[in-house]
Amino acid sequence: MQTRSCWVEISTRSLENNYRFLESLAPRDTELMAILKADAYGHSLALCAPAVVRAGARWIAVTSVEEGMAARALCPQTRVMVIGGVVSGQGAEVVNHGLTAVVWESAQVDDLEAAARTAGLRAGSLPLHLEIDTGMSRQGTNLEELPLLLARFVPGSPLRLEGVMTHLFAADESTGRVTQNQLSELQKALEIVEAAGLYPDWLNVGQSSVLLSTNGASIAALAARHGMKALLRPGVSLYGIVPRFYPDFAKDAPEALIEARSRLEPVLAFKTAVMSVRAIPAGAVVGYNGTFVATEPMRLALVTAGYADGLARLLGNRFSLLVRGMRAPLVGRVSMDHAVLDVTEIDGVTAGDEVVILGTQGDETITAYDHADATDTIPWEVLTRIAARVPRVAV
Numbered sequence: 295m296q297t298r299s300c301w302v303e304i305s306t307r308s309l310e311n312n313y314r315f316l317e318s319l320a321p322r323d324t325e326l327m328a329i330l331k332a333d334a335y336g337h338s339l340a341l342c343a344p345a346v347v348r349a350g351a352r353w354i355a356v357t358s359v360e361e362g363m364a365a366r367a368l369c370p371q372t373r374v375m376v377i378g379g380v381v382s383g384q385g386a387e388v389v390n391h392g393l394t395a396v397v398w399e400s401a402q403v404d405d406l407e408a409a410a411r412t413a414g415l416r417a418g419s420l421p422l423h424l425e426i427d428t429g430m431s432r433q434g435t436n437l438e439e440l441p442l443l444l445a446r447f448v449p450g451s452p453l454r455l456e457g458v459m460t461h462l463f464a465a466d467e468s469t470g471r472v473t474q475n476q477l478s479e480l481q482k483a484l485e486i487v488e489a490a491g492l493y494p495d496w497l498n499v500g501q502s503s504v505l506l507s508t509n510g511a512s513i514a515a516l517a518a519r520h521g522m523k524a525l526l527r528p529g530v531s532l533y534g535i536v537p538r539f540y541p542d543f544a545k546d547a548p549e550a551l552i553e554a555r556s557r558l559e560p561v562l563a564f565k566t567a568v569m570s571v572r573a574i575p576a577g578a579v580v581g582y583n584g585t586f587v588a589t590e591p592m593r594l595a596l597v598t599a600g601y602a603d604g605l606a607r608l609l610g611n612r613f614s615l616l617v618r619g620m621r622a623p624l625v626g627r628v629s630m631d632h633a634v635l636d637v638t639e640i641d642g643v644t645a646g647d648e649v650v651i652l653g654t655q656g657d658e659t660i661t662a663y664d665h666a667d668a669t670d671t672i673p674w675e676v677l678t679r680i681a682a683r684v685p686r687v688a689v
């Protein structure tokens with residue numbers, strides 16, 4: 295029994311619909327890899343991994359080997375990729391759990407090769423994806439060091455170069471100029487790979503904003519020119535968030551983006567409940583440091599969600615939650631486990647009423663972008679900062 299009223303509802307049906315819709319956008323000869331890192335963007339890996347597989351995903355991806363092992367336990371038949379890099383000593387776990395590692399340093403290759411030999415793997419049976427740094431300076435090898443890494447994939451080695459990967463760092467810029475530069479770097483990398491006599495299957499590139507713009511087609515074309523297939527990596531869009539582009543398209547928004555705005559369904563709702571209601575007189579102060587002072591008699595509702603649940607403290611005195619289908623302002627500071635709403639204008643609010651922090655109630659909706667704008671961040675952070683202690687329930 296749940297005793298504290300603060301929870302997240304996950305619509306696995308919406309997640310499945312989103313996956314199928316995104317797949318319908320993918321260019322021909324392209325596959326999707328569902329990004330499920332950070333506990334499926336705070337949505338629960340346990341609920342989301344089986345759902346995307348039901349929807350047809352053959353590839354799923356997480357950041358770490360630990361997350362990969364959890365994903366493997368949930369999805370025994372699906373390709374599980376570890377995109378954040380394998381740290382030293384984890385080669386055996388990659389091999390034993392049938393994970394696919396992204397690598398870009400010799401030490402990672404050493405580790406995986408040793409683990410593959412220990413496990414007695416046949417030649418060419420451990421697939422790896424090699425990450426190229428095409429401009430982000432975060433992960434990936436540069437082009438100078440690429441030949442050294444390619445030299446590791448010799449006949450007889452248990453390793454096989456299955457994919458070439460890169461990450462685009464400005465795919466949400468509507469001009470697409472930075473992305474085109476990155477893709478021309480990637481093309482140079484592919485030429486070096488071919489010159490080494492290697493023919494990987496997959497060109498592993500492209501987050502949601504790529505799939506929702508015309509860059510998806512550029513990547514598919516680049517892959518085809520090199521005899522490869524594109525593997526696109528949507529994350530946030532799977533969860534029903536349509537990424538913004540900068541600057542926004544005044545006109546000529548990509549068709550896929552326009553369609554996504556009407557088709558993607560939010561997967562997550564973050565809710566709490568009214569614990570008690572009280573009346574306060576004019577002049578009363580509310581919450582820590584009395585940052586709110588009542589100028590007239592008011593009615594306040596205490597809710598059982600606070601910053602330790604992921605209701606950002608910054609929202610105090612500058613955001614509203616939904617109760618009885620209406621917007622109730624957060625007054626005073628958000629506490630660790632509680633927050634206070636002004637319900638003076640909302641009739642009949644009583645203990646037990648459901649309160650929506652993120653999601654829809656009646657005709658009103660609060661989106662992840664609303665939270666992001668109010669706290670100067672992005673929906674990715676809003677979703678992943680919902681605390682682990684908040685139970686995720688499938689609806």
Ligand SMILES: *Cc1c(COP(=O)(O)O)cnc(C)c1O
Nearest residue numbers: 329461501502527528529530531
């Ligand atoms: C998180 C991530 C993605 C997914 O990005 P979205 O913008 O959420 O679609 C894709 N590729 C890599 C390498 C990532 O880290």
